[in-house]
Amino acid sequence: MPKVLHPHITSDPAVCGGSPRIAGTRFSVRLIVEYVLRQGITPEELQTAFPHLNLAAIYDALAYYYDNREEIDAEIKADDGFDLPKSQ
Numbered sequence: 001m002p003k004v005l006h007p008h009i010t011s012d013p014a015v016c017g018g019s020p021r022i023a024g025t026r027f028s029v030r031l032i033v034e035y036v037l038r039q040g041i042t043p044e045e046l047q048t049a050f051p052h053l054n055l056a057a058i059y060d061a062l063a064y065y066y067d068n069r070e071e072i073d074a075e076i077k078a079d080d081g082f083d084l085p086k087s088q
Contacts, residue, residue: 004067008060019075020064022057030076032061 010023020029027050035041036058041049043058065072 004063006060006064006067008057009064020061020068020072022053022061025052025057027053027061029061029064030072030079032058033065033072033076036062037065 008023009020009029011018011020015021016026016028021027022029022032032046035046036043043055043062046058047053047055
């Protein structure tokens, strides 16, 4: 299966410890997962609260999460130790 491109997501070892994040921000994919999947905030509400994020980037972060779920779940568990969203 070919690797899926996520144009809004970047990773740099010098920023956020290399954690995948929305390009041009310090907003990590795991933080998007926390807000949207764990706290139940809609992407639109998140964009209103953080206007420097755009909806395309938020949805791309969620898509990145689902394409790389094991990696991000491991990062979440190692970093924060909170319970992960249940698989459906």
